[in-house]
Amino acid sequence: GAVVSQHPSWVICKSGTSVKIECRSLDFQATTMFWYRQFPKQSLMLMATSNEGSKATYEQGVEKDKFLINHASLTLSTLTVTSAHPEDSSFYICSARDYRGVTEAFFGQGTRLTVV
Amino acid sequence: QQQVKQSPQSLIVQKGGISIINCAYENTAFDYFPWYQQFPGKGPALLIAIRPDVSEKKEGRFTISFNKSAKQFSLHIMDSQPGDSATYFCAASSQGTDKLIFGTGTRLQVFP
Numbered sequence: 001g002a003v004v005s006q007h008p009s010w011v012i013c014k015s016g017t018s019v020k021i022e023c024r025s026l027d028f029q030a031t032t033m034f035w036y037r038q039f040p041k042q043s044l045m046l047m048a049t050s051n052e053g054s055k056a057t058y059e060q061g062v063e064k065d066k067f068l069i070n071h072a073s074l075t076l077s078t079l080t081v082t083s084a085h086p087e088d089s090s091f092y093i094c095s096a097r098d099y100r101g102v103t104e105a106f107f108g109q110g111t112r113l114t115v116v
Numbered sequence: 117q118q119q120v121k122q123s124p125q126s127l128i129v130q131k132g133g134i135s136i137i138n139c140a141y142e143n144t145a146f147d148y149f150p151w152y153q154q155f156p157g158k159g160p161a162l163l164i165a166i167r168p169d170v171s172e173k174k175e176g177r178f179t180i181s182f183n184k185s186a187k188q189f190s191l192h193i194m195d196s197q198p199g200d201s202a203t204y205f206c207a208a209s210s211q212g213t214d215k216l217i218f219g220t221g222t223r224l225q226v227f228p
Contacts, residue, residue: 006159032214043205043218044160093159097214103148105216107159 002028004096006108013084013115021079021111023094029074030096034105035067038091050077084115118143120208122219129226135193137222139206142187146208150216151180151191154203163204164191196226 003026013019023033031052036044048058048069056069066088068080077096081088091112095105121140129135139149147168152160166173166180166189173180179192193200206219 004159034215041221041223043220046215046217049215091157095159095216104150104162104165105214107152107161110157110159112157 002026002096002098002106004094004106004108006094006111008111009109010112011114013113015085015115016083018080018082019084019113021081021092021094021113023077023079023096023108025075025096025106028096028098030077030098031074033071033077033094033096035069035077035079036093036095038093038110040091044093047079081113084113086115089113089115118217120206120217120219122206122222124222125220126223127225129196129224131196131198131226131228133196133226135196135200135224135226136190137204137206137224138188138190139208139219140186140188141208143208143210144187145210146217147211148209149180149182149189150207151178152205152207152218154205154221160205193224196224198226198228200224201226 005024007022033050035047038044047062048056050056050069050071052071058064071077093110095107150165151163153163154160164175164178166182168184177194182189204222207216209216
């Protein structure tokens with residue numbers, strides 16, 4: 001299957017700072033990428049849908065000013081957690097779909113964010 | 117109506133046994149039903165997926181059974197192995213939105 005790479009795999013940051021997480025499709029072009037958040041022993045909750053060249057669409061209850069998403073190219077989407085607080089500590093996962101409309105969504109390996 | 121209900125929450129199976137996980141949905145617009153396997157600290161990986169035009173799909177030891185009228189689908193893992201111990205998520209999406217709605221997950225433990 002296609003490869004989606006997330007970076008970093010884990011990050012620890014101080015409260016009040018911002019953290020950027022990258023999601024890259026390595027061997028295919030993705031017009032749409034998705035960002036999820038997962039708390040321990042819970043399911044994946046969709047945060048936002050990232051579309052190349054346009055503004056992201058956020059799910060209800062997700063603060064767009066706190067979770068900034070940029071999808072500047074067909075292979076890269078970034079999630080920036082601004083002014084991070086301990087309650088933002090979580091496992092963040094991205095997924096991408098091939099621009100040719102392949103149904104399967106390929107997932108990155110996830111980023112463990114810890115805010116201290 | 118967007119929910120996908122998954123059961124059981126956890127499952128313990130002996131090596132060689134059959135693991136069965138069930139999911140139910142309400143939204144009749146859903147037309148794609150994948151199952152994902154997730155190991156601790158990793159992203160989900162697609163196991164097998166089905167569309168509503170077939171009632172069963174088998175890939176190796178993994179089988180999806182789909183009941184359109186009951187709006188239910190299930191994952192069967194035959195000859196379960198300790199390496200299958202992971203969390204399994206069902207999901208659903210509809211054409212046009214591309215958004216995957218995930219079930220709550222099932223933690224499977226296979227003992228030797």
